[in-house]
Amino acid sequence: MSSDMPKPEELARVSFQPPESDxxxxxxxxxxxxxxxPAAKKNVEYLKMPNxxxxxxxxxxxxxGDKWKEKILDGISDRLQKFRSFSLFMDICVRCGACADKCHFFMGSGDPKNMPxxxxxxxxxxxxxxxxxxxxxxxxxxxGRELTEDVIKEWYYxxxxxTECRRCSxxxxxxxxxxxxxxIGRELLYELGLGINWALEPAANCFxxxxxxxxxxxxxKDNIEFVVDELETATGINAMPSFNRKGAEILFITPSADVxxxxxxxxxxxxxLLFKYLDLDVTFSSYASEGGNFGLFTSHDTIKSLNAKMYHEAERLGVKWILGGECGHMWRVVHQYMDTLNGPANHLEVPRSPITGTVFENTRSTKMVHICEFTADLxxxxxxxxxxxRNRKVIPTFHDSCNPARALGLFEEPRYILRNVCEQFYEMPENTIREQTFCCAGGAGLGNDENMEMRLRGGLPRxxxxxxxxxxxxxxxxxxxxxxxxxTLPPLVEYWAPGVGVCGxxxxxxxALIMPGESEERKAGxxxxxxxxxxDESEGGGDV
Amino acid sequence: MKAVSALVAVIVLFAIAYMVGPSAKFVFGVAVPYAAMAVFLGGIIYRVAFKWGKAPVPFAIATTCGQQKSLPWIKHASLENPSTTGGVILRMAFEVLTFRSLFRNTRVAVKDGPRVTYDGEWVLWAAAMLFHWSFLVIVLRHMRFFTEPVPFFVPLLQAVDGFFEIGIPALYLTGVGLLLAASVLFLRRMLDAQVRYISLMADYFPLFLVMGIAITGILMRHFMKTDIVSVKEMATGLATFKPVVPDGVGPIFFAHMFLVCVLLAYFPFSKLTHMAGVFMSPTRNLRCNSREVRHINPWNHPVRVHTYAEYEDEFRDKMIACGLPVDKKETEEPKKAKAGEKKVDD
Incomplete structure (x- = not known):
């Protein structure tokens, strides 16, 4: 973190007094x-987006560019006809202000234009x-007001x-x-070739x-092999997975940051370790090697384009169903967009845990199971x-990520796992968890270094x-x-709550998993x- | 300033009807009410059936506010994260009848320390409930003017509403309630710096309009009496399309009815359409079972995708070299053709 960042006490001294001018x-x-x-030109070109x-x-x-006003107005008109949400939300707001202090960016900045x-x-x-x-x-x-270049700049900002966390909703x-x-506002900006690089470059790379x-x-593959080596050092177990293996029962897709x-x-x-322990018939794919979907931060078409790889690869490999790793916006896409955009996945079967026999009825159509659902069932x-x-030094709390919280309602599964693998577990205050959870302030493409002050401001409530x-x-x-x-949470907690780590x-x-063949050191925790x-041989509690 | 303009607008509307109404009975007693009703009905139908209704709901974007239905041993929040139509109906009923989401409202403060606090904030919810429920009861009570025989529930509502028998005729609680709630909502808009900042003239105008309607109504019932038999005759005439404007209808009545007409005509072109819109909100009225049942998007058009075959064509040699399985063993096209695309990778 740069040294010119104000101290937390100073940054948190937020003025909520709106400016004099309207x-x-x-x-x-x-x-x-x-x-x-801004998004680099090459990335806009690569994704064949306008201007x-x-x-x-x-x-x-x-x-x-030419006729930019027409492009924006045509874009609005087009989307009013395609999205009832947009058409409705343009008309029915009564400006009651209930949403105002629900946004982490408003809470941390006091800027009235950050009120939803x-x-x-x-x-x-x-x-x-x-x-x-x-x-x-x-x-x-x-x-009403005139559409000017200043409006466009304001939109961009x-x-x-x-972070599209949906807490206000x-x-x-x-x-x-x-x-x-x-x-939709971002899609309109893309009509003029305006986007941010932290969202568009990942999207281009994913493509x-x-x-x-x-x-x-x-x-x-190298990266995963490196992790496998490190894992072997720590545990004495070689848990090398397979890649792009046809005929596997399950395709596993996780955000690529995991590797x-x-x-x-x-x-x-x-x-x-879990896959090894279960001897699960699972494979990774180098083609569908990103669970996250940077299309969600770009445009609906890009969501579809990037997400298409999941079903495409599942079909090519002939797997029965898909298991998905820990990810936020990936799960919003999987739960609320994937089947609609790229389904129906008739080439897959309704997911059934080969270990417990549990049929995941809630995934009957999409055929993709969240790893927390899978593990909680185990x-x-x-x-x-x-x-x-073995986790006695860890005293965890759980941060509900925006999308699993407000797009799925995946609240109990991860908590159930935590309670079973840790000796202690504490919840944060109720206004900051579950459906009221706060964003890390770095989602939706904003988790870059140039935006750090705003991230830390938005990270205040969390x-x-x-x-x-x-x-x-x-x-x-x-x-x-x-x-x-x-x-994004490590710099956030380092700033606002030093001494706390971040983990999956x-x-x-x-x-906590007792693996056959593990090292003596691990066995002893x-x-x-x-x-x-x-x-340290002392029992529990930790040393914090 | 916005509030003052809105107030002036309502006062002018009142004054026009009060002064001109009695001498232009047909206009204010027949033409304007019919026109207003036509605009109201036409406008709402246009908005619901054509503007919003014609736009599809392409994605299942429900906002989930409770535990999903997943494993059978995990307690499912069937109301806050409904997976069935019945659950959605219940969720919507709570939303529409009790303003469930607004009830969650909190007030945030960032104190020194720093310490972020969340306090319950029920003023907005309570004022909104009082406002809307009073309004509903008042509308239903007014059916006694338009119907013959009067439906059974109308006298019942009147009796309950006038339960405390303050004054003769009894003061209706809902009349006072509506005025009180509108005043609270207005004061909140003025006193809360943030809410004042976001408020448009279009936020003050309907509040003053409703206050004007409530005040003229209360004045008419208690202080500036008008001939109630004539009013009923006129209202029934309007409702049965046999309009008559009897003598004895005072100027205060014309003012009251004109403000109601303005509200009706203004309704479909304003934020007041939230009354109809709340039922159509896709974050609330959809089932949250989008992995169990496929949601259909009628305009789901094809997009450019990067197929596995294209991917393997580009990376085949590297895949073979590192031991990844490939579908085709040999590269069919010269490798150099692909060199240009590598710019993206950095």
């Missing part, structure tokens, strides 16, 4: 540390002026200050979902190589020998809840089931998957 007359100011860099051009946020002229209601009004005002009778006749009296009396607004860092097949980024690689170790059926004492349980219960680990979380649920499972050795 929001329509207050132009956007791009402050370093609070915005994202690829090189530009910078500081440029006066963003080179929006005002974020949406940035687009609604253009809609009213151009598509409603009242707005056409009465203009600003009816809440604020539609990328939304829980509180809205009409269920207005700001994620729908900003997803070509199958994963967001652009790892080519041999590198992808190269700490601490996500320890989650991968957990999966590998534990419930006593199929895993677990020694929670960080503060973590520091609360750290001080009250001695919590020293923030467990989560999202790869973006695993990348399956890392803790991997620690003296080494964990991170190869951290522990000679």
């Amino acid at each position: 929001w329509m007359d207050t132009p956007v100011q791009f402050k370093s540390g609070t915005y994202n860099f 690829p051009h090189a530009w910078a946020v500081d440029d006066k002229d963003w080179m929006l 209601v005002l974020r949406a009004e940035l687009l609604r005002s253009i809609y009213r002026k151009n598509f409603t009778v009242a707005g056409k006749l009465l203009g600003s009296l009816a809440g 604020y539609f990328y200050q939304c 829980v509180f809205c009396p009409y269920g207005i979902d700001t994620a729908e607004i900003t997803m 070509r190589t199958g994963n967001h860092l652009g790892l080519q097949p041999h590198t992808f 190269f980024a700490e601490p996500a690689i320890y989650t991968l170790m957990g999966y590998l 534990i419930k059926h006593n199929k895993l020998k677990l020694d929670p004492r 960080g503060n809840a973590v520091s609360y349980v750290r001080d009250k219960h001695g919590v020293n680990m923030l467990a989560c089931i999202c790869a973006i979380d695993k990348a 649920v399956h890392e803790l499972l991997g620690n 003296k080494i964990n998957l991170r190869a951290e050795e522990d000679d």
Whole structure:
């Protein structure tokens, strides 16, 4: 983290006093540390999106291209006809303000345009002026305003200050979902070639190589082999998986961060141990090597384009069903978009656990099971020998990731696993978990370094809840089931709640699993998957 | 400023009807009410059936607010994460009748420390409940003017509403309730810095309009009496399409009815359409079982995909070299053709 970042006490001194000038007359100011860099031209070109051009946020002229106003208005018109959500949400907001202080970016910045209601009004005002009778006749009296280049700049700033976490939609009396607004707002910006690189480059890489860092097949395999070696060092067990294997029963797809980024690689170790323990007939794919879907942060068409690889690869390999790893937005796509866009997956069978015989009825059509559902079922059926004492130094709390929380309702499965693999477990305050959970403030493409101040601001509510349980219960680990979380929460907790680590649920499972043939050191609980050795013989509690 | 313009607009509307109404009875007593009703019905039908209704719901984007239905031994939140139509109906009933989502409202404060606090915030919910339920009862009570015989529940509502028998005729609680709730909602808009900042003239105008309707109604019942028999005659005439405007209908009545007409005509073009829209919100009215049952998108068009074959063509040699299985053993095209694409990889 850069040294010029203000101290947490200072950053948290947020003014909630709106400016004197009306929001329509207050132009956007791009402050370093609070915005994202533009998508590189090559990535826009590679994905064959409109108006690829090189530009910078500081440029006066963003080179929006010919007829840019028409393109925006046509884009709005087109989407009003394609999305009832959009059509409805443009009309029915009463500006009651219930959503205002539900957004982590508003809480951490005090910027009124980060109130979900005002974020949406940035687009609604253009809609009213151009598509409603009242707005056409009465203009600003009816809440309409002219579409100008400044509006476009404002959209770029604020539609990328939304992590599409959907917390506001829980509180809205009409269920207005700001994620729908900003997803469509971002699509409109792409009509002019405007996007952010942190979302578009991963999307371009996923398209070509199958994963967001652009790892080519041999590198992808190398990375996993490296993790397998590390795992062997820590446990004495070789848990090498198979790749692109035809005829396997299950295709396993996880976010690719699991194969190269700490601490996500320890989650991968957990999966590998579990698969080895069960002798599961499962294979990884180098082609469908990304669970995450950067299309969700780009456009609906890109969602489909990237997601298509999952079913395509499952069909090619002839597997029976798909198992998915710990990921947030991947699971929103799998649960709410995949079957609709790329199904029906008639080439697959209704998932059935080969170990317990449980048929996952809730995945009857999509045929993809969440690893937490799979593992919770195993534990419930006593199929895993677990020694929670091996996690005795870990006092975890659980961070519900936005999408598994508010798009699936996957609340109990990970908690059930945690309670079975750890000796202690503490919840954060109820306004900060489950359906009210707070975002890591780095989702939806915003988890880059140039945006760090805004991430830390948006991370205030989550960080503060973590520091609360750290001080009250001695919590020293923030467990989560999202790869973006695993990348963005470490700087967040380091800043707001130092002394707390970040891990995946399956890392803790991997620690607790009593493996046949494991090393004596592991048997005695003296080494964990991170190869951290522990000679302290004291019982429980930890040393925090 | 926005609030003042809205207030002035409502006062002007009141004044027009109060002063001109009695001398232009046919316009204010027949033409305007019919026109307003036509605009209201036509406008709502257009919006629901054509604007919103014609736009499909391409994705199953329910917001889940409770545990999903997954493994049989995990307790499923059938109301907050419904997997059946019955569950959705219940969820919607709670939403529409009790404002379930608004009930969750909290007020956040960021205090020194830093310490983020969340306090229950029920003022908005309570005012909204009082406002909408009072409004509903008032509308139903008014059926006594339009129907003959009067439906059984109307006298019942009147009796309950006037239960405390304050004054003669008894003061209706809902009339006072509506005025009180509208005042709270107005004050909240003015006093809360954030809400004031987001408010448009279109947020103040309907509030003042409703206050004007409530005030004129209360005035008419208790202070500026008008001939109730004539009013009923006129209302029944309108309802049966045999319009008459009897003498004895006072200016306050014209003002009351005109403000109602303005509200009706304004309704379909404003945020008030939330009344109909709430039933159509895809984050609330969909089943949350989108992995169990496929949701259909009528415009699901094909997109450009990168097939496995294309992928293998590009990387075949590398795959073979590192021992990954391949579908075709040999590269069929020269490798150099693909070199240009490598720019993306960095």
